[in-house]
Amino acid sequence: xxxxxxxxxxxxxxxxxxxxxxxxxxxxxxxxxxxxxxxxxxxxxxxxxxxxxxxxxxxxxxxxxxxxxxxxxxxxxxxxxxxxxxxxxxxxxxxxxxxxxxxxxxxxxxxxxx
Amino acid sequence: xxxxxxxxxxxxxxxxxxxxxxxxxxxxxxxxxxxxxxxxxxxxxxxxxxxxxxxxxxxxxxxxxxxxxxxxxxxxxxxxxxxxxxxxxxxxxxxxxxxxxxxxxxxxxxx
Numbered sequence: 001x002x003x004x005x006x007x008x009x010x011x012x013x014x015x016x017x018x019x020x021x022x023x024x025x026x027x028x029x030x031x032x033x034x035x036x037x038x039x040x041x042x043x044x045x046x047x048x049x050x051x052x053x054x055x056x057x058x059x060x061x062x063x064x065x066x067x068x069x070x071x072x073x074x075x076x077x078x079x080x081x082x083x084x085x086x087x088x089x090x091x092x093x094x095x096x097x098x099x100x101x102x103x104x105x106x107x108x109x110x111x112x113x114x
Numbered sequence: 115x116x117x118x119x120x121x122x123x124x125x126x127x128x129x130x131x132x133x134x135x136x137x138x139x140x141x142x143x144x145x146x147x148x149x150x151x152x153x154x155x156x157x158x159x160x161x162x163x164x165x166x167x168x169x170x171x172x173x174x175x176x177x178x179x180x181x182x183x184x185x186x187x188x189x190x191x192x193x194x195x196x197x198x199x200x201x202x203x204x205x206x207x208x209x210x211x212x213x214x215x216x217x218x219x220x221x222x223x224x225x
Binding site: 041050100104105 | 144145147157158164201205207210212216217218
């Protein structure tokens, strides 16, 4: 069974631009969560989608948004990029999104904002 | 507030045993996870505890005390390949799978 895939793997943008990242969950998984990982803050939860609905949201500004499609694939968008948005963006999928379910992480998209 | 603490770095030698501690204070609790992350790779699941006690899985064991807000990951018979970052995470939402992560413990295993 294929794992979680994320595209692109690497991205360089400049301040003020916007970016869209994509995540394809493991086949049959319906929950997708997004995390930002930086050396200083570690892994921080962005949002979770289940059945095309945002179920939980972390403490990030409105510039960070996401959506999920009917095939469970998910995208996240960051508008008006800032230098501090440089990070590894990880998505994770789980089967039904229930409490205690194991999340499986993709390889991440490394974003560099110049 | 939500807070998860774990040591930043630890070192150990091959064949030894190491215990990585994690303390947490969260507004909710739906279980505690441990993930392993090698440099440049995605985190991979190691263990999940939702009830108090010890869960053993091969060379790795994880312990939870909910009353103390405390967990540890025990790694036995250390190997060089165990050099990685170990992430403690708590499921803190009433619904869904959102995890609050600690900043991770970087373990270096030397020969």
